[in-house]
Amino acid sequence: MKKIQAGGLVVQLTLLCYTLLALFPIALILINSVKSRAGIFDDPLALPTAETFSLIGFHKVLAKSDFLLYFGNSLSVTLISLTLILLFGAMAAWALSEYKFRGNRLLALFLAIGIMVPIRLGTVSILELIVKLDLINTLTALVLVYTAQGLPLAVMILSEFIAQVPKELKEAARCDGVGEYKIFFQIILPLIRPAVATVAVFTMIPVWNDLWFPLILAPGDSTKTVTLGVQQFIGQYVTDWNSVLAALSLAVIPVLIMYVIFSRQLIRGLTSGAVK
Template identity: 40%
Template sequence: MSISATAETQAQAGRRPDTLKNGAIQILLLINAFIMVYPLVVMVLSSFKTNAEIFTSPFALPASFSLANVDKVLAETNFVRYLANSVGVTSAAVLLILVFSTMAAYAIARYEFRFSSLVLMFFLSGMTVPLKLAIIPLFIQLDTLHLIDTYAGLVLVYVAMGIPSAIFIMTGFLRSLPREMEESARIDGASEWKVMTAIMLPLARPALVIVAIQNAVPIWNDFFFPLILINSDDHKTLPQGLTVFMGEFTTNWGVLFTGLSLAALPITLLYLVLSRQFIAGITQGAVK
């Protein structure tokens, strides 16, 4: 047997375990994708069904793709109002989280000062204790500030929840960026604000997208804090507002599934639009 044939045989033998490993990984990913997507498919299909269809054939296709449940959602509830409230609260909270966490992370990552590590640990300590454990003193404090049943009180709570993890992600990403570009900009006479906004932030766009998605999804889906802090129907967000379909004795499941499907649509579209930047941020080590 020639040397080239022997080398080819060894290469094929080395590739065989890798092929089996990759195949097993692909199978596991497909199973995981099925487990994650199938409940969503059932939810969407159930939104076209009546209560009788849901109980008799919960996993079958609907008899007809009627929009009667959509009409009930829009006509019998303040769904549009709940949707606008969720969009406003989520957008305001994510925007404030991005602004404050970026400025704090930039100072910690790009400037050298004596207590930088201590300041970072102070922010990271906010990730160790869930804010829900402090709901009683938090409620008392917001009530003293007259922020109960207001958008501002809800947004401030979400900002306080999101800033620690956002600073952690942004600091790790900004520390990985080379210093040569910002030093060149300073030599050319650029101000510190210009260096941050025109040079560093465009490079940190994948990390900003990660922070935005990581905070937008739980804020959009949150039910606990609106339940505690919001009283009036006009200020309710979608998760809290959709509970009107759950009666004490009966529940219109078709209409409820329709509301849930419509509520999941905006955040799903947001992820699809930003998915490329999200994946880029992960592969570049933004969460090291």
Template identity: 40%
Template sequence: MVLRLQQTIKYVILSLFAFVSIYPVFLMIASSFKSKLEIMASPLGLPTSFSFENYVKVWNKVHFADYFLNSLYVSIISVALIVLVSSMAAFYLARYAFRWNGALLFFFMLGLMLPMKLAISPLYMMMLKLGLVNTLNALIIVYVAGHISFAVFVFFGFFRTLPKDLDQSARIDGCNDFQVYYKIVLPLMRPAIATVCIVDLIKVWNDFFYPLIFIKSSELGTIPLGMLTLFGENDTEWNLLFCGLTLSSLPMILAFLFASKQFIEGMTSGAIK
């Protein structure tokens, strides 16, 4: 009886947390189908009718397709480079012992301690001298440099859990160091890769600060900058804003749903060893 009561309390608490987490997303999607007047009159209620008129308006008014493609390009290239560079660096640090191993690992970990936004003035001057201001490449460089530390930290811990006998067996079969990395170790890294991809993808996709600093033209803007145009000086089109937020969040929701299993495995890997 006591055990059943404890289980009931646990499920009630978990259900409460799930409701608190999901309800804002549900409210955002429901509000995207409302008119502006309906949102003001009944902000927590359901829409009286379901029409995609708001989505058509926001797609045409904000040029959402251009912002979406820019965000998609920056996010995919940035995450791919982060995974590639950080996985190779972590593989070398975890599998090879050399004199400066600890110092080099500490150098990467400094990126987790020092926020890059404190160095925005030198970063801007550097991009200005390189001619990269108002280009998407500036965003890619900043995102890769800023997120490598976290990725190296995750990959390094994951590599340490893999037995080195795998490397030795592959070398006996004739594999060189790089072949050991991408033929033997890389296929086993799917949970860690999913973790890094989802975490960094969300950060890059939702970032507003760096596009605001480095991007000057509206044609190269990302989704967060595009949403800024819906905020007027005296009035805000809340129905269109909720539509834009819903459209911008759909790729992240789909990415998490497809990679959720690998993501959870990556977050909990090593917990029971």
């Protein structure tokens, strides 16, 4: 019994250390975003005092730049991409796990390859396609790319959860005359909410933080995202660290809010496989 308690204590301490390590960069950004430039360089680990407290970075970001436009672009691209990934991913997962047809395994293998092969390897081909479709410097181009990027992982995760739904439940609904669409939207989706939350969190973070595709596909002033907009405060010789840290602090807010909202479902989704 004592060995079990000691093992549990070690696990808890390890998780606590990892949590502190993961939260340290975020805390450092938030702390230094409300400090003067001198306060940042004199002691970056210190909390802001009456002498070092300053909101000059937030003033520059909100008043002297188009940060709200960049923030809106990122929010629009992320939400639309997330909606399409969850909808199409759940529908594809339902088809692969519920219906047996010729090419089922081949299609599942194709999606698995989509997880293993980074989408950035096809940047040149993607850029050529976007140019041919006349979608360069549009948010639509980013939505299409991110949807394609997130679908393989979403399908693989959701298909495993859908396969665990009891067949008797679906067969009983069919016996009652319930259509396939109603079974999917009214029975299956509510039962796999933890998996949907898990996919949503794992999908949102790469999309929100991405710099590669916005830089290549939508570098225009009206289509810049948050990560690309922050680059204007970083110069070759001089960097406005107050503005950079303030912009990063504002950019991290949606991720934190989403995690707080879906944290319980996320934990359930990550642990349900081990429990079962």
